[in-house]
Each structure stands twice: as C-alpha cells, then as structure tokens.
Amino acid sequence: MPVETRRESVTIYDVAREAGTSKSTVARVLAKRGYVSAETSSAVLDAVSRLGYQPDEQAQRLAKGRFDNVVDIFTAEVDYGIVLRRTKAVQHFLQVAGYDVSYHVSGRGDGMAAGTIQKLRRRKPRAIAACTWDIGPDAVAELVGYMQEGGVVVCFGTDEHISIPCDQVLFDEEQNTYMAVRHLIEMGHRNIGFNAHDDPNPEHPRIIGMRRALAEAGIPFRPEWMHNSRVYEEGGSQLAAWFLALERKPSAMCINNDVVASVFVQQLYRAGVNVPADVSVIGHDDSPIASCCMAPLTVVSQPHWTDSQIVARFLTERLTGEYDGPARRVINCGELVQRESVARL
Amino acid sequence: MPVETRRESVTIYDVAREAGTSKSTVARVLAKRGYVSAETSSAVLDAVSRLGYQPDEQAQRLAKGRFDNVVDIFTAEVDYGIVLRRTKAVQHFLQVAGYDVSYHVSGRGDGMAAGTIQKLRRRKPRAIAACTWDIGPDAVAELVGYMQEGGVVVCFGTDEHISIPCDQVLFDEEQNTYMAVRHLIEMGHRNIGFNAHDDPNPEHPRIIGMRRALAEAGIPFRPEWMHNSRVYEEGGSQLAAWFLALERKPSAMCINNDVVASVFVQQLYRAGVNVPADVSVIGHDDSPIASCCMAPLTVVSQPHWTDSQIVARFLTERLTGEYDGPARRVINCGELVQRESVARL
DNA sequence: CTGAAAGCGCTTACAG
DNA sequence: CTGAAAGCGCTTACAG
Numbered sequence A, B: 001m002p003v004e005t006r007r008e009s010v011t012i013y014d015v016a017r018e019a020g021t022s023k024s025t026v027a028r029v030l031a032k033r034g035y036v037s038a039e040t041s042s043a044v045l046d047a048v049s050r051l052g053y054q055p056d057e058q059a060q061r062l063a064k065g066r067f068d069n070v071v072d073i074f075t076a077e078v079d080y081g082i083v084l085r086r087t088k089a090v091q092h093f094l095q096v097a098g099y100d101v102s103y104h105v106s107g108r109g110d111g112m113a114a115g116t117i118q119k120l121r122r123r124k125p126r127a128i129a130a131c132t133w134d135i136g137p138d139a140v141a142e143l144v145g146y147m148q149e150g151g152v153v154v155c156f157g158t159d160e161h162i163s164i165p166c167d168q169v170l171f172d173e174e175q176n177t178y179m180a181v182r183h184l185i186e187m188g189h190r191n192i193g194f195n196a197h198d199d200p201n202p203e204h205p206r207i208i209g210m211r212r213a214l215a216e217a218g219i220p221f222r223p224e225w226m227h228n229s230r231v232y233e234e235g236g237s238q239l240a241a242w243f244l245a246l247e248r249k250p251s252a253m254c255i256n257n258d259v260v261a262s263v264f265v266q267q268l269y270r271a272g273v274n275v276p277a278d279v280s281v282i283g284h285d286d287s288p289i290a291s292c293c294m295a296p297l298t299v300v301s302q303p304h305w306t307d308s309q310i311v312a313r314f315l316t317e318r319l320t321g322e323y324d325g326p327a328r329r330v331i332n333c334g335e336l337v338q339r340e341s342v343a344r345l
Numbered sequence C, D: 001c002t003g004a005a006a007g008c009g010c011t012t013a014c015a016g
Helices: A012-019 A023-031 A038-051 A057-064 A082-096 A112-123 A137-148 A173-186 A205-216 A232-245 A258-270 A304-320 B012-019 B023-031 B038-051 B057-064 B082-096 B112-123 B137-148 B173-186 B205-216 B232-245 B258-270 B304-320
Strands: A070-075 A100-105 A127-131 A152-157 A167-171 A192-195 A252-255 A280-285 A298-301 A329-332 B070-075 B100-105 B127-131 B152-157 B167-171 B192-195 B252-254 B280-285 B298-301 B329-332
Touching: A012 A023, A012 A038, A023 A038, A057 B057, A057 B112, A070 A082, A070 A112, A082 A100, A082 A127, A082 A152, A082 A304, A100 A112, A112 A127, A112 A137, A112 B057, A127 A137, A127 A304, A137 A152, A152 A304, A167 A304, A173 A192, A173 A205, A173 A252, A173 A280, A173 A298, A192 A205, A192 A232, A232 A252, A232 A258, A252 A258, A258 A280, A304 A329, B012 B023, B012 B038, B023 B038, B070 B082, B070 B112, B082 B100, B082 B127, B082 B152, B082 B304, B100 B112, B112 B127, B112 B137, B127 B137, B127 B304, B137 B152, B152 B304, B167 B304, B173 B192, B173 B205, B173 B252, B173 B280, B173 B298, B192 B205, B192 B232, B232 B258, B258 B280, B304 B329
Parallel strands: A070 A100, A070 A127, A127 A152, A152 A167, A167 A329, A192 A252, A252 A280, A280 A298, B070 B100, B070 B127, B127 B152, B152 B167, B167 B329, B192 B252, B252 B280, B280 B298
Antiparallel strands: A100 B100
C-alpha cells in the first residue's frame, strides 16, 4: 500500500511572504487581472522566480471549477500501427492548439475501458478525445456521464457511431474494404481471399464491405477463402501458412492490415510463390511498410491525419465556445493507392 | 481561449444530505476508517450509489497532500517499436500493482521534455517513471526538482545514466552492439558495415561497442562502411540504396534496429542480392518482425520485458516504503538469438 | 458513534 | 491599488 508523503513545495503563501505582500495580490499578478502597482508586481515576479514557484494545478482546478487546458486522450489499446498513428496525430494537433494532453490506455479486458474513463471523470479534464475502437456500452455510459457533468467529448475511430450526443469523426471501414475488393474485381479477379483478423464477428463492417463488392459483381462469397488470423506479424505468418496449405487458391488476397500483408508476402516468397505474379495482394491503411515491402503494396488508405485534424478542430471549437450547435458527424474512408502488389488477371 | 464551465457533479455534501447525515460521516464510511453505525453506513452507501457519487480526485489530493495512486510515465517520444514496447510493459506492471498510470509524451523539440515534466510536477503525481532516451539537462533538472518536492522517480532507457539520485534500470547499448559485432566476427566476417541511425554522435555507445569488438579482433574500423540512415522503414530503404551503390561491399551488416534490417533485406532481395548468401545481416531488439522476415533475423535482443518489471518493482518498493536505501542501478544488455540471416563465411 | 472545525493551495468577489 | 474573507470538495484531528 502506498505510503503517505506530504509535499514540501513552495506555495503562494511563501511567495507572498517573500514579496512582502498578500496572497491575493500574488494571485492577481499571476493571473494578470485587476490592478497592481508596477513595484509590487515586480517584487512578486522576483519572488516567484527566486523561489521557483509553480502554482498547484489541482488547487487551481478546485478553485476555478474545472481545468482549462487539460484534455485527455482515451483509447482502449495502442497498437504499433494505425491506432497509435491516430493517437499521436490527435495529440499533435491538440498540443499545437495549446492544450496539455496525455494518453490514457485502459487495455481490453472486460470493463477496463469503463474503469479508465471513470477515473478520467474523477480527474475532471476539460475534455476527452476518445478513440472508440473496441469500447463497450459501459464505457459509453461513463462518457455520457462525463458529458452530463459538463465535460466535452469528441470521439474518433470506427464507423459504428455510438449513441452519445457528441462530435464524432468516423472511419468508414465498410466503404474502405469495399473499395479494396472492388479494385481487385476491376483488375479481373473473381477468386478473392480475405483475412478477417482478430474479430470473429460475421457482421464486421469490413466483411460487409467485402460482401457488398462481391455481390455487386455477382461473385459468390466463398467462406473457405476467409481466414481469421491474428493481428500484425504473427497474423501474417498464420495467414501465409493457411494460404499455402489451401488446395485451391484464390488469385488475390484482400488483407486488412499492411503489416499482416507485408509478412504474408515475405512468407510466400520464402515458399517460392511470387506477388503479384502468382497472387495479387491488396493491403489496408497505407502504413510506412506498404511502400518498401518486397512487393510494394497496393492499398486503400486510412485518412488518419486529416481525421485527427478534424478531431482537434471540433474539440477546440467546442472548448472556445466558437461552436455550440448539435453534435457533428464526419465520416471518411481513405482512398486507393496503387503500387505493385496487384496485377491485372 | 478556453471558456469556463462550472461543474455540476454530485459532491460529498449531496451525499450527506441524501443520507441524512454529515459530510464527516460520509467521509468516514468511504475511507472505511473510524466508527460508524451499520445503519448510517448503509444509508450512506445507498445514497452514494443512488446519486452515482464519485469523490473528486483533485480535492482528495489537496486534502491529503499528494496522490496516492497516480504514477505518470514520461517519455520524449513513443515510436512504433521498442520504446512503445517498454512503455506498455511498464504500464502493465504498474497497473497490475494497482496504480493509475498515464503516458505523457513531450515530443523531441528543444525544451519539450523539460516543459512536459514541469507540467507533471504541477500535477503532482505520486511517482514518475521516466524514459531517459533523448532528454537533456533541463529535463533532468525538472526531475530533480520533482524529487526534492518529495516525488519518487525511476528512470529507464539508455545506459547513459543521468545524475539523479534515483533508481535506474538501464540498457547497455554498447555491450549490446558489441555482442552483435562480435558474433559477426566469430562467424568469420572481417568486412562489416554498420548503420548509425539518426544520431551523428561518433561517441554513441553503439558505435563504441562496435569499435571495441573490431579492435579486439584487430580489425580496422572503416568509416566508409558506416552509414547514418533514418529510422524504421524509411531508414531501411535508404540503407539499402546506399549499400547497393557501394563499390566494394562488406560481407556483413550490423543494423541497429529490426525494422530497418527487415526492410533492408527486402530491398536487397528486390535487387537480386540474397541474405545471407550474399550478405549477412544482424539486427537489434528482437522485434516481432525479426522472426518472420524474408530471412529470419539473427539479432541481439533488448530485455524490455524484464527491465520493465524491475522498473515497476523499484517504484512499488519505494512507494510502499519497503525499500528506502540509496539509489539502485541495474544494467541489462540482452542476448544473441541466432536465426538465418548470418552465415559463416 | 457523530458533527463542527480547520486546513490543503488556490481564485474570486468584496471591502477598504 | 491592496488585503481579509469565503469558497472549491475533500480529509483529518478534535470535541462531544
């Protein structure tokens, strides 16, 4: 159990004593509001720098009612790819806008997200930018509670918009994968394999998107060409092993993630099968690896940079009072970038 | 500029009123200390859950003097590789130990690290776990100030231990790279190339380590075989381009990072040069990509998991008062893991 | 067993 | 222009 320690830091009282004035006056010069004589003012400033005084943030918050500058970023998980990229971009824009931002990552266990958001509520940041991948109704409830207490939240993440009356910047996974599969079809492929990583939900937007593209082209869906692999490097190896063992192989693979795709490609090469000569591969996200892979990956991108910019703008507008209307919703889906991994059949 | 909002959340007064008692009593039942009648106690608990009361964390801190449970992780940068892995592992162990932890990443500009740590000081967490890659003396000074105010800090990161009287869990980069180069030499290589990524410092520990291994074997250092490439995917491409353009090529490359190494290998293959048949490659860190690369990478690993465990233990022991002695220092350096990318000459 | 009081470090009216 | 006072939401002795 944590042991208790009292602080021994310098307070506004110390400054007042040192400057030979009262704490009200010190507060006034620090807040730059109200009248203070030039003389007193500089005495205070001197004392501040001599003592190295830093106002206690918590005490300020308590006195003022709420932090002015603190916005917390919540996310259930930070991966080594697109979620981190989004998180960092959001932080970047918020920081540029003058906010103090930190990351709060809950992990993905049951109730973890809700627990972390509850702690955030107790911390009372001015706003929360919440990544909504993989959060459940209990977490959503906490977010709603936070808003009811006067907090502002902006959500970003998947297209499954959650029922909170807050601004949301969404990513249209369904349309994204639809575009990928459609490109494959346009390139003449009809036998298309698919990896549905780490999420067995048959109604996953990416699966819906794929099936929509297939259906449009009158191509039947072949469940035996769908493989549920894990994420990232490990997933790429799994997927390759599965693919190589397939008796009848698709002519193209639609792979949900560039890291998975790049490892997949490498494993195929090791086994002597060539991309795109023997199989075409389309990746997702346009991660850095996509362009310097064995076979530079044709992908459908994820607009994480612009999305994050919008998140920061929405938040800022809300916080400054510049915008006070109903909840806004933006849905983006990225675009096709062609490289070498998809060949015309 | 942020606009001000008053909170409208439920306070201990509301609970007291609802339960028909005083706030002292409410505090007592919530803190589970002192005597309270069973009846009053349950009335309070009822009120708490009915109202959804959450104690204000800042007010608690103010009244108690310091947070009990909050430890902040500081890092200048979170990459997509080993730093994030370390950060996540530290968070994991700390979370398991019952602390509330969040990430505070400053970015790498001038004075950024110091600025963020200063804000941390104002926040007054119970402890700071600080990653010391890339932080300057101004940041160190802030950390020292924080300790003087009674905070506890544990550092982790590079082997350049900084002069703070706190526990430090260090990674011996010099020895790590020494081991890599030595392995290459033991495998018969004498013409060894080297990438010194993103850091032109000729006294960098990794460079010292390499030169030490070379010197021990009586092999002269060849500066023309050292290339300063950027980090990650981009760096791998750069390095490959540089290598392919080399008139006289080394027979082995020592590459500071697995992602760089894996992209390097892929680019070589694209150019028709084979690993390890034509060149041997040794990587660093043992990232997930190492084992599923085109040529599974022989690497020297980074003990991020054990290191992080020690960081958490040091912190916990300090916080509980279990250990109160002088600053401790642990230095680890990883180990060689052989795969396929290095061939005997 | 319970409430009134003082105090944590600050801010914001309010008198002087 | 400046200080004393009240209050933010809590905790911790201290009387009863």
